[in-house]
Amino acid sequence: MSLNSDPHASSAFERLHPTIQRWIWRQKWPSLREVQERAIPHVLRGDCDVVISATTAAGKTEAAFLPLATRILEQPTAQAGFQVLVISPLKALINDQHERLRDLLGSGDIPVHRRHGDVSQSERNRAVRKPDGVLLITPESLEALFINRGHQIPSLFAPLRAMVVDELHAFIGVERGMQLQSLMHRLEMALRRRAPRLGLSATLGDMQMAAEALRPDGGFPQELVLAEGGGQCIRLKLYGVENREAHDEEDGEEGLKSNDDNDRHPLNGDIAVAHMLFQTLRGDSHLIFANARNRVELYSERLRRMCDHHRVPNEFWPHHGSLSKALREDTERALKDSSRPATAICTSTLEMGIDIGKVRSVAQLGSPPSVAALRQRLGRSGRRGEAPQLRLYVQEPPLTEKPAITDQLRQHLFQTTAMVTLMGRRWIEPLESQRPHLSTLVQQLLSVVAQWGEISAADCFSLLCENGPFHRIKIAQFKQLLRDLADKKMLRQTQDLKLILDRDGEQLVNHYSFYAAFQSPKTFRLMHQGKTLGELPVDSPLVEKQGLVFAGLRWLVKHVDTENLIIHLTPAQGGTPPLFGGGGAEVHAQVRLEMRDLYMGTIIPPFLDEQGKRLFQQGQETFSSHHLHHTALLASGKDLLLFPWLGDATMFTFIAWLTRHDVEASQEWSAIRVSDITMDDMGDLLSRMVANGPPDPQVLARDVREKRTEKHHPLLSDGLLAWEWAEGGRFDPHGAWEAASSMSDNTHRQ
């Protein structure tokens, strides 16, 4: 911000409505932000889509709404209806925005309405009875409007000037994003015209792909505004920790030793890291990203006890998606309260969304799930004038007398270092390739039928697939999908060939659980003295009298009520954090290539601490002593280890392809283990595989045992699900074939 940049001097400022200019003066802003300067002219045009990307707290909301308010004030309309529709992924975000926008738009007497599950009946009735100004909504509540007020949609949105998608990146590549695209498309079809779409986002790897996610069919001018915010300095340190085998003395220092056997579960590394965190972070506010709910609980409980032991008030608070809303709000309040220090140990819940202000620093425990997540997390720190600060803690296993090479390679450390290096180069994962999204098509098809009462199959195909967002689904699959839904009593055809809801379809659509496009797991409710502490997945094994760590405290399971899915707890001394389940994070090919470069290099990154440097050097020496520069195959007992340095999608394809040739293969971090095979046999196998060309994804898909991964998949036939798997970019046959060829050459040269 330069001193002479007064709002007057800005051409964008001068194009805003005088009422809005006065509001800006009252804010005492020294100038408009870069992102605002650049976005305002495009939004004012009103005839193009705009993707606006800038870091957290750079004023993206104002970049969209200063010009939108100007358009509303300068071109008043006589038509009743909402003029701007804002779609947001979180209720908490809508509540924050509602406050902020009421202040900004209130100055021009532009009403701001909100609609989501927690908004009272009277507030939502008021909005639909007198629709005007701005409407903030979730995709699910918008879905409900289409189903329950289908015929009113054109009049509710008659004067619509723009659709704003907040946190665009949260919608890309997932079911909810597909639902959102479909709803925006259906709204434009109902209005019989297009409306500009504005996408706001903090972390976008590829602006062009983001623009495509905002409007997949193109066909409307698009402008991209990317405000990088200059090359800001980051303070970063990566700590390596070598775990020791757990001994009884583990906890002796600090007087934290407990007689409880469960206390031995956390390996020494966790205790070492907890001590480092306690010593470094105490006395200020920070965020600790622990990757898994189980680890959030482990560290919360331990750090809380360390505060007790030092006779200081607790300043460590847990935050994750299975904690009750009330407990999460306690943590959020503690973070916002600047009068005392508070550090949250969290999962991705505090990556975006709720406005907690900036913290002093961020700690990352273990490798982050992606470079994009790492950057988003780092952005949470850096108060006014301070550089963002990040500390990473990576644990490596102890080396036994005959250490496994996969341990000696120190892969956690190299993966994390690779991600940090890539973040430094401003690289982040590109967006996932589009899947056909059959499950969400089922939802949208049933919703369209409910919206219109009856509609021809041809019109549905044209609306949703041919000219809509489900363009990967061709007429053959669409027909099969209609047959599957008819078999399940979801849809039937009338004599004049219109689609209507059948018995079970009627029942499905008329329950509120239909509005969400994504699947939600069945859970137990955890209760103590009538208060809900949070929830646990039903498949989490829990028995009565078992100890449990939850919400950072120790409990005993008093009673499991399987009828009502409630677990009653009572305070106790022992216990371990529960397992919450879940899949695995997907590592991108670029990260694996960067890891290989780090192994092959001679440079040790300066941001590693002493222990980290030692472990890093071990990894490089192991790589070199096993000649992994030249070979991708290593003998490991009776097995072989393959090091193809591929992304996880290609690894998965390769493994599925190998298992079709009657060998046992599994992924071990960056490597593939093939059981009980000699180097010669592997060489022969690879030659045969390569000679037959890339594998057929249809054939590989047949071996995928559970294909029903999304909400409405149980309504679809196996054939259609296999088609989706094969078609959906989950396999990379060509990449796997290339890896096999290069390894095949490799074995022949040996």
Place this chain on the structure above:
DNA sequence: GACCTGCTGCGGATTG
């Protein structure tokens, strides 16, 4: 060796 998100409208009884 994973995380997160969301959820209606109506009818009927009661009260001021």
